[in-house]
Amino acid sequence: MSESYLDDNMLITRAQGGDRSAFNTLIRKHETRAYQYAFRLTRNPEEAADVVADAFVRIYNAIHNFKGQSAFTTWMYRILTNCYLDVKKKEKNRVTTSLEAVLQTHDGEVERQIEDPSASPYDDTERTVRETSIESAVSLLPEYQRAMIVMYHAESMTYEEIAAALDLPVGTVKSRLNRARVSLRELLVKDEELFKI
């Protein structure tokens, strides 16, 4: 029997009663899904792992408050999204340096070299350029829109589940998702124009 068959509510009840192995199983059961969602938001393995770790800490701290009014996964997505938004907020608050900035060294001015952390063309041989560009375009969306797009299209969540996870009315989720898709289309059009010969 795989732990994926173990019931979340049963594990949570046990964890709330102090059963540490039950909480442990809950982590094992959901960490892959949590990481995949976090990675789709951040596109960065380190950042995604931090988001997941923070989320499980928050879940651990709040497990006693979980009343089972929504599915555990819905609650987990909400916490993951909040952790991700917090990371982004912290990033924005940091002092940033312009990419075009010129460094002053003893040898004079040196142009800043930016390392491209994305996969090399050789890593992408099995994936189409189009798939790569849609992932890049998603990463350019505002954080909240990105979360909605990933939840709906990558995590296959329903509008109702997204609404529950983000604590928004279903109608708002639908209209914001539409806006996100339209924005994405515009980003992709720009991308196509950029590479037109």
Next chain:
Amino acid sequence: MNHDKAREFFSVYFEGALDGGLKQSFESNLRNDGVLQSDYAAFVETVRELDTLKYEEIEIPVFLSDRIATRLEQVQAEKKSGLPAWTSWIRGLAFTGLAAAAIIFALPIIRGGSDVNTAGLNLGSNLDQIVFKADGAKVILKYQSSNPRTLVVSSPTNGKEIQRFNLNGQRLDSPVQNSLSKSVIFKVEAIGDKSASLIAVPGQKRDLAKTGEGTVQDLALAIAGHYLIPVEILAADVTHHVSWNFSSSDARAAANQAVEADGFSVDQRQDGLIEIQDR
């Protein structure tokens, strides 16, 4: 309905959920507005492309479990209480940097010795024997102890211990899954027994290489990687040098061809697991 207003209905129209007058009005705009038509066509293409996002393969980093455990430990430390025992269990699963770090031993199901085996494998005659059962690319480690025994899982390449099960007349059913892209191998032994079991577990991606050479252990890894089938090594000498060519689509035949001249034989069990053994 102007152009911007019409765009607000792209999703709901695409999903077939636009009703009555609004639908008629939207379709009328669509018929008469060339720009709206091309906008909508591009929108539909985008939504279809978005649906490919779910097929993206995302490799789970080997450090994830460790990262979670570390953060939980920090929280515990901040609360000035002792380290929770369960975080060390998670840390154990992170394998502290082993190559085999992505093998996940799911929570072992340990039951009393007399109940019926739910996985359909009769262990009645396999008391104190390590048994692997294939479940697709996954493996289930099974062990029925007749008396207190300790089962140790380790990396055969560097000997580092990965997991330890203390059993006292109980039965162990532990699913093992490899979340790395490549296949990995590990050793399972009961403390006090002279023999150990070696099993290669497929990774998440198929290894396309068809030819190669190396030890019997390397061959097991290659078979698991190429055919996505678990391979158990029962042969005594795993360092024997062999070469292989996986031109056949039959994993057993390809493996047998690689080792038959070297005193080994290959069997494939009903559950699909390949066994390499001494002839």
